[in-house]
Amino acid sequence: MRGRRLAAVLAAALALPACRSAVEADEKAREPSALTADLVDYRNGLAMLREGRVDEAIQQLSMAKQNYPRNAEVANALGLALLYKKDFKGATKQFSDALYFDPNLVEALNNRGVAAMEAGRYEDAEKDFGEVLARPSSAEHANARYNLGLLRGRQLRWADAEREFTTCLADDAGSLKALRQRGLARMKTENFRGALEDFLEVLREDAKDPVANYNAALCLLTTDRRDLAVRYMERTVQAAPESDEARKARRFLGGEPGAAGRER
Numbered sequence: 001m002r003g004r005r006l007a008a009v010l011a012a013a014l015a016l017p018a019c020r021s022a023v024e025a026d027e028k029a030r031e032p033s034a035l036t037a038d039l040v041d042y043r044n045g046l047a048m049l050r051e052g053r054v055d056e057a058i059q060q061l062s063m064a065k066q067n068y069p070r071n072a073e074v075a076n077a078l079g080l081a082l083l084y085k086k087d088f089k090g091a092t093k094q095f096s097d098a099l100y101f102d103p104n105l106v107e108a109l110n111n112r113g114v115a116a117m118e119a120g121r122y123e124d125a126e127k128d129f130g131e132v133l134a135r136p137s138s139a140e141h142a143n144a145r146y147n148l149g150l151l152r153g154r155q156l157r158w159a160d161a162e163r164e165f166t167t168c169l170a171d172d173a174g175s176l177k178a179l180r181q182r183g184l185a186r187m188k189t190e191n192f193r194g195a196l197e198d199f200l201e202v203l204r205e206d207a208k209d210p211v212a213n214y215n216a217a218l219c220l221l222t223t224d225r226r227d228l229a230v231r232y233m234e235r236t237v238q239a240a241p242e243s244d245e246a247r248k249a250r251r252f253l254g255g256e257p258g259a260a261g262r263e264r
Helices: 002-014 022-030 040-050 054-067 072-084 088-101 106-118 122-134 140-154 158-171 176-188 192-205 210-221 226-239 244-253 259-263
Strands: none
Touching (some): 040 054, 040 072, 054 072, 072 088, 088 106, 106 122, 140 158, 176 192, 226 244
16 A cells, blocks of 8 residues: 555656756656665665664665655655754755645645744744644644644643643544643643643553653642652652653652652
């Protein structure tokens, strides 16, 4: 199925608009077919990216881009690899290339918004996320809504962030990342009860989540349930001892009588 989609994308990329020059038309005619080369560098690059071998992925995907400069999905994949390396300018160029050759590749539009957000270009990010949401409904809608929630957080607009994550959850009720982020946004607005509900919901599905455990403990500290808060701090340390949340939990537990013994 994936191979057929790639072939279809490449065929679309190779279609000649009437306004292109004869020279460009000749270059396109000589471009190799995805059916013969099968985009091996592209597939290998994606596999490396999933394994966290980002530098190798960039090398493979750059080769794929050289061989298929007008393939939108290749450009999008290379953009993702560059985004991992925090090369926001390079990533943005690749995502823009992908959209040039396939304006309907909404994933690239969403990814370009993320690159803009990470680079601090919030207006550009909002424009891209908004355009995704203005397109016909797709799987990328929930991603764009989630990213828009993250953007509102960057802008310190916590009530708006909570609203975006709530809308995201209406589309995808099982999104643990949206629940987690809504909980964090609710803490910023001092809605600790609502935040605790979100973190506990995350922990029902992933009991070892360090962010949910630690922040559930913080929410409990705003009530009279300090003993229960200590238990969640201990769970944070046990579940993810190398995490930032575990380091903060250890500092808290260091001042709690008897907590160190329970942690062990």
